[in-house]
Amino acid sequence: MSTDQLVHLLWTGLLETLRMTIPSTLFAYLIGMPLGVLLVVTRQDHIMPAPRFNAVLGTVINFLRSIPFIILLVLLFPVTRVVMGSGIGTRSVIFPLIISAFPYVARMVEGSLNEVDHGILEAAQSMGSTSWQLIRKVLIPEAMPSLVNGAAICMVTILGYTAMASAAGGGGLGTIAIIKGLNMRQSDIMYSASILLVLLVQIMSLAGAYSTKRIDHRNR
Amino acid sequence: MESNSVPVAGPVIEIKGLHKTYVTTDGRVDALSDVNLTISQGDIYGIVGMSGAGKSTLIRCINRLDTPTSGDVLYQGRSVTAMNRAQLEATRRKVSMIFQQFNLFMQRSVAGNIRYPLEIARVPSDKADKRVRELLKIVDLEDKLNAYPSQLSGGQKQRVAIARALASEPEVLLCDEATSALDPMTTQSILALLQDINKRLGITIVLITHEMAVIRQICTRVAILDGGKVAEEGPVDEVFVHTQSEAGKRLFGILPEAPDEDPDMPSLRIVFDGASAEKPIMSNLIKESGIAINILSANIRHLGGRQYGQMLIEMPSGPHEKETVVAYLTSHGMTVKEVNTK
Ligand SMILES: Nc1ncnc2c1ncn2[C@@H]1O[C@H](COP(=O)(O)OP(=O)(O)O)[C@@H](O)[C@H]1O
Ligand SMILES: [Mg+2]
Secondary structure (H helix, E strand, C coil), rough: CCCCHHHHHHHHHHHHHHHHHHHHHHHHHHHHHHHHHHHHHHHCCCCCCCHHHHHHHHHHHHHCCCCHHHHHHHHHEEEEEEECCCCCCCCCCHHHHHHHHHHHHHHHHHHHHHCHHHHHHHHHCCCCHHHHHHHHHHHHHHHHHHHHHHHHHHHHHHHHHHHHHEEECCCHHHHHHHHHHHHHCCHHHHHHHHHHHHHHHHHHHHHHHHHHHHHCCCCC | CCCCCCCCCCCEEEEEEEEEEEEEEEEEEEEEEEEEEEEEEECCCEEEECCCCCCHHHHHCCCCCCCCCCEEEEEEEEEEECCCCCHHHHHHEEEEEEEECCCCCCCCHHHHHHHHHHCCCCCHHHHHHHHHHHHHHCCCHHHHHCHHHHHHHHHHHHHHHHHHHHCCCCCEEEEEEECCCHHHHHHHHHHHHHHHHHHCCCCEEEEECCCHHHHHHHCCCCEEEECEEEEEHHHHHHHHHHCHHHHHHHHHHCCHHHHHHHCCCCEEEEEEEEEEEECCCCHHHHHHHHHCCCCEEEEEEECCCEEEEEEECCCCCCCCHHHHHHHHHHHHHCCEEEEECC
């Protein structure tokens, strides 16, 4: 394979990987973020206590989180076909990725929001904030640096899942490394695709850590 | 020090038969037992007590950060415990609170912190900006508009917290150990600020502390809380001079156990109830009578050229000595009580 061909192959793979990772992360947050907020605020000692609801939600999320992605991919196959119009392909694999990632996102968000000092929330409560104002104007902004860091970690995790998406014809760098590289014994393809994946993970992690530090006003 | 006289005014907060029991895995804690207090318009009302006396619980029941187990809190005659969410939120805008740990929003600038109460009350942006500047002027932090809390000292943080608490134009300011995390100098400046706010803006202040000095310095009335009960209550000067309760004596630093050490030495508690500060009464007494008096503890404060406070002394036994001392002190306008040896 010529260098041009290799570059083209990798570039296509990179785009496919991003096309799976970014929308999956966004949608996983669209679902996981509100659930993460609910996991925190409905705790007995928090701003909207609803301990029974909290226990049920926690259990459901733990259950979903315990299903390995590759199993979920297979289990969800019929549903994916209905929802995405097709069971396989780069676009279709987004659906199982979202379903697999949102419980993870919910726990991640929960962890970040738990870091917010309870005294700060009490101060906001003492000023006559509504619950919605507490969440939107205090809880989330105060946790923002940690939330951004968490988002970077989630994105990297989802990126890792996309490598397994080859099982459902997902494409991307992972598929290239496994199918073309490993199975067809083309080590140059396997290594370059893998290195590119590693670089991508590094860039995402660094960008996450940098943004986290940039937006945090706590230690200056 | 200015006199702490208050114009006669109606009650702003009435606490009626308040009980609070915490149920934990280790059992029940009666944090408050039948607390009854009336806080009037314009008061700087001090609530003092040892750690764990229930002070925070009490102040948190006023704005319902804690829910009383039974009893009621009335704000302007309306039951806080019976309010629905909207009414409670409206009341909380009129009853602000500051904390020992400041509790500033760390991701908001100074201006952003002070702006928060205006934002949630949907005050238009230009009006809010103007108000933020006014408030920064009141707390003397105009140059810190764009700073972040992490860049401020403890005293500056508390000033921002005060400005933020004043943003909603409250009628009452609740202070939970607002100076306890500050050094003595900073404490003085924050207390002066609170007194200024009380006088200039007519805001009623409820102030919690474990330090008697804070009470004496700015409060008009005081309640001494001990084990969840009000041990003593009244105008500061009166409670200070005629301390009745054990809790009060402990907080004032009068040591009731001192006489145990030497039963042969009678001890007297002398109350300085506004005696003139011009004459050095004790040294004159020692000079004139020639009795070897030993001062065990003293807690005297000068208010407007007069002395308030208490002193615990012991002297050689003998009816003659004691009579002489009592007569001398009484003739100089002091109240003398023999401390009962337990
Ligand atoms: N959330 C709580 N759960 C259980 N016990 C509590 C809680 N808050 C306070 N207490 C207990 O109630 C008592 C009074 O506490 P607090 O009002 O904080 O006292 P203070 O502010 O005077 O130090 C203490 O014995 C404390 O341990
Ligand atoms: Mg306390």
